[in-house]
Structure formats: C-alpha cells, structure tokens
Amino acid sequence: MQRCVQSLAPVIKWSGSKRKIAPMLAYLLPEAKRCFEPFVGSGAMLPFRTSEIGMAGDVIPELIQLWIAIRDEPELTIQEYDRRWRQLQNEGHTAYYQVRDSFNTTRNPHDFLFLSRTCVNGLIRFNKNGDFNNSLHHTRPGIAPERLSKLIYQWSRYIQDVTFIVADYHQTLENAQMGDFAFLDPPYNGTKGRYMPTDFDFEVFYLELARLNRVGVKWILTFDGTAGDRAYESPVPSHLYMIKVGLPTGNSPFTKLMKTSLDPVIESVYLNFEPSAETLRQVMNFGQKELSLRANQHMEQGRLFN
Ligand SMILES: C[S@@+](CC[C@H](N)C(=O)[O-])C[C@H]1O[C@@H](n2cnc3c(N)ncnc32)[C@H](O)[C@@H]1O
Known part of the structure; x- marks a missing residue:
C-alpha cells in the first residue's frame, strides 16, 4: 500500500474537511488490522491510514459513487x-x-x-x-x-484498497473487531441540514462509541470544538474516552460563511486509547510548526481506562 506522509490537496472540495489537521492527526493513528471511516466526506484521512484494508462509508450516495x-x-x-x-x-x-x-x-x-x-x-x-x-x-x-x-x-492510487459503501455509520462499523481502528468525523453540532435534512443524534452515537470500546476497536473522534467563546461541540461523556487534545485548525468555514468574527477554531480530538508521550509530543511540535499557533493546544484526560 502506498501511504501518504504529507499533506495532500483535496480531490473533492468539502467544507468541514479535516484537510488542515490531517497530517497532525496522522501521527496519532495506531497500527491496525483494518481502518474504518464511516463519515468519509472528502476523506482527508484516507491517504494516511495505517492499514491496507480500508472501509469508508457515507450517507450521500453520489459521494460514494x-x-x-x-x-x-x-x-x-x-x-x-x-x-x-x-x-x-x-x-x-x-x-x-x-x-x-x-x-x-x-x-x-x-x-x-x-x-x-x-x-x-x-x-x-x-x-x-x-x-x-x-x-x-x-x-x-x-x-x-x-x-x-x-x-x-x-x-486513485491511495484508495485502491478502500471499499466504499453507502451506509449509515452503524452499518459501516458493524464488522469492526478488536485490532481495527475507526476515524470518526460526524457532522458537527449546528450544521443541521448541511449534509442531510435530518438531525444527527449524538446520544445514539455515544452508544456506538461505548459499543466500540467494549469490542476493543480503537478510535479517534474529531469535533469542531470551539471558536472564540462559541462552543460547537456536544461534550463527549468522559467515561467514553481516554484523552482529549485540542488542535488549532485556522478559522471555521461556518463562521467565515456567516461573516461573524473570524475566531481561530480549536478542534477537539478524542481518543479511546493512549498514544505514547513521544507521539503526543510530535503532534504538538508539528502543530506549532505548520500552523504557527494562534491558540494554545491543550490536553485533558477522560475517565476511560482499559
Ligand atoms: C464532517 S463531514 C466528514 C468530513 C471528512 N472527514 C473530510 O475530511 O472531508 C461528516 C460526513 O458525515 C456524513 N454523515 C452524516 N450523517 C451520517 C450518518 N448517519 N452515517 C454516515 N455518514 C453520515 C455526511 O454526509 C458528511 O459527509
């Protein structure tokens, strides 16, 4: 498998893509038997995946086609x-x-x-x-x-081994097992109707996170965290994750669109596993170099311990 090591310009343009932080997140990806991406959108993390076998899903059929x-x-x-x-x-x-x-x-x-x-x-x-x-x-x-x-x-070269399916995230993840990894980038709070004319039910989503924890699937979850004093995330219950890292991503596409003040967004990244101290240090250093920090990165501990 050809694996990407640096930023790759997007092929599909997508507001809300994880393109800017993808190379930073890549440091955090664990080795895995298979990688799942159930909210694929423009797939910013796909070229960085750590396993040859990939499964990517989304509810937009034309996107998957x-x-x-x-x-x-x-x-x-x-x-x-x-x-x-x-x-x-x-x-x-x-x-x-x-x-x-x-x-x-x-x-x-x-x-x-x-x-x-x-x-x-x-x-x-x-x-x-x-x-x-x-x-x-x-x-x-x-x-x-x-x-x-x-x-x-x-x-095209990077995604040769990826299976794409039109599916709700539950279906994409249903066969994930211990040793697999899932990158989770659900629609943000406050983006109702941008992708689908339905609400995204975070309570149901948290049940899925708990199920993945029980099965032994490692996951990383990203949320459009905070911009200035506005918070876009639904705080993830702390018993579900181990570590939360805040990464600065530049300005929110939504605040840009709404022409409200351009506050730097701190993207909240949750992990249900503990990366090595060295890995975390690399992420922080990379963030500082690439993004010339506009806000402090910070780290918090959740309550999940294996
Ligand atoms: C924040 S975007 C993902 C962006 C992607 N990580 C990227 O880098 O472009 C969220 C995606 O989830 C999809 N989606 C929304 N509800 C879903 C659901 N219930 N199951 C699967 N995908 C869903 C949307 O169509 C959208 O493509």
Missing part, C-alpha cells in the same frame, strides 16, 4: 470534469446551473464533483427535498482540469 469513480475510473472522471469546466468558462454561470439541474434529476456523480469544485466555499448543501442548492462561486473559476487530473491520479 464519486469515490468509486475516482478509484476505478480516474481517466473518465478527469474527462467528465474537463468537459463541464470548459463549458463553465465558455458559457458562464448558466453552465453551472445546468449541471446543478442535471444533478438534481440524474444524481450523476461527475456532476457532483463539478459542483463541489465550483460551488460557494465547497459547501455541500441539500434542501429538504434532497436537492443540491448551493450557488456558483462567482469569483472563482474552479480548479483547472490539468491540476485536478494530477490529484485524481494521486488519490
């Missing part, structure tokens, strides 16, 4: 983007809205890639009928096909 196309048909995926992108450059905004209408009728995953790369801030948003409803980012042309093609080939 797109991942499968990138894995199995990179050439076609490039051609399809190229065609739509050139039409946008030649015809302007009407081309974007044609693709959006086409997507809402046919659910073509290639339309979905084009929309993710050209919509406002890469914000994947569906209305209550399930139609994609974000607008064209007028001031940006969208990534040039020549650049995207390199990324598509790179990502």
Whole structure:
C-alpha cells in the first residue's frame, strides 16, 4: 500500500474537511488490522491510514459513487470534469446551473464533483427535498482540469484498497473487531441540514462509541470544538474516552460563511486509547510548526481506562 506522509490537496472540495489537521492527526493513528471511516466526506484521512484494508462509508450516495469513480475510473472522471469546466468558462454561470439541474434529476456523480469544485466555499448543501442548492462561486473559476487530473491520479492510487459503501455509520462499523481502528468525523453540532435534512443524534452515537470500546476497536473522534467563546461541540461523556487534545485548525468555514468574527477554531480530538508521550509530543511540535499557533493546544484526560 502506498501511504501518504504529507499533506495532500483535496480531490473533492468539502467544507468541514479535516484537510488542515490531517497530517497532525496522522501521527496519532495506531497500527491496525483494518481502518474504518464511516463519515468519509472528502476523506482527508484516507491517504494516511495505517492499514491496507480500508472501509469508508457515507450517507450521500453520489459521494460514494464519486469515490468509486475516482478509484476505478480516474481517466473518465478527469474527462467528465474537463468537459463541464470548459463549458463553465465558455458559457458562464448558466453552465453551472445546468449541471446543478442535471444533478438534481440524474444524481450523476461527475456532476457532483463539478459542483463541489465550483460551488460557494465547497459547501455541500441539500434542501429538504434532497436537492443540491448551493450557488456558483462567482469569483472563482474552479480548479483547472490539468491540476485536478494530477490529484485524481494521486488519490486513485491511495484508495485502491478502500471499499466504499453507502451506509449509515452503524452499518459501516458493524464488522469492526478488536485490532481495527475507526476515524470518526460526524457532522458537527449546528450544521443541521448541511449534509442531510435530518438531525444527527449524538446520544445514539455515544452508544456506538461505548459499543466500540467494549469490542476493543480503537478510535479517534474529531469535533469542531470551539471558536472564540462559541462552543460547537456536544461534550463527549468522559467515561467514553481516554484523552482529549485540542488542535488549532485556522478559522471555521461556518463562521467565515456567516461573516461573524473570524475566531481561530480549536478542534477537539478524542481518543479511546493512549498514544505514547513521544507521539503526543510530535503532534504538538508539528502543530506549532505548520500552523504557527494562534491558540494554545491543550490536553485533558477522560475517565476511560482499559
Ligand atoms: C464532517 S463531514 C466528514 C468530513 C471528512 N472527514 C473530510 O475530511 O472531508 C461528516 C460526513 O458525515 C456524513 N454523515 C452524516 N450523517 C451520517 C450518518 N448517519 N452515517 C454516515 N455518514 C453520515 C455526511 O454526509 C458528511 O459527509
């Protein structure tokens, strides 16, 4: 398996992606028999996984079809983007809205890639009928096909051993066993309706964390923690995890979008296992170098002890 060691530009643009902290989180990933990513989105952690065998799920079918196309048909995926992108450059905004209408009728995953790369801030948003409803980012042309093609080939190589499924996270995780690892990045509190027109039930999610603890699956959970004095997380019950690390990630895409004050976000990262002191030191050092810290990283202990 080819494993990524440094930051890789995203192939699918996704507001809320873990791209910025992925190389830092990579230090924390334990060796594992298999890696599970049940909220895959744009899959920022996929290239860093520590096991050849990967299982990635999401509830958005077109997203999973797109991942499968990138894995199995990179050439076609490039051609399809190229065609739509050139039409946008030649015809302007009407081309974007044609693709959006086409997507809402046919659910073509290639339309979905084009929309993710050209919509406002890469914000994947569906209305209550399930139609994609974000607008064209007028001031940006969208990534040039020549650049995207390199990324598509790179990502395609990294995900050859990943099985992608359209599934609720329970289903993706149902076969995870002792020795496996799960990277968990559920929708944030306060992002209702951005991905799916339903609420995410954190109480049910915490039951799943407890089940994974009983089975012996190691996990890392990320939440969009705090920005200034606003807290976006539902605090995870402390009996479920061992360690909580706060990592600075830059500014929240949501505060940016809402045009509220641009406070640095401290991403809360929870682990149900204890990494070595050396690993934690590396994460902290990496954070300082890469992100020229805008806030202090901090660490807290949960109550879970094996
Ligand atoms: C915060 S995003 C994940 C971002 C991803 N880590 C990345 O780097 O791009 C959360 C994802 O969870 C998916 N999702 C929401 N509810 C879900 C559920 N019940 N089961 C599985 N996936 C779900 C959303 O469609 C979205 O792609």
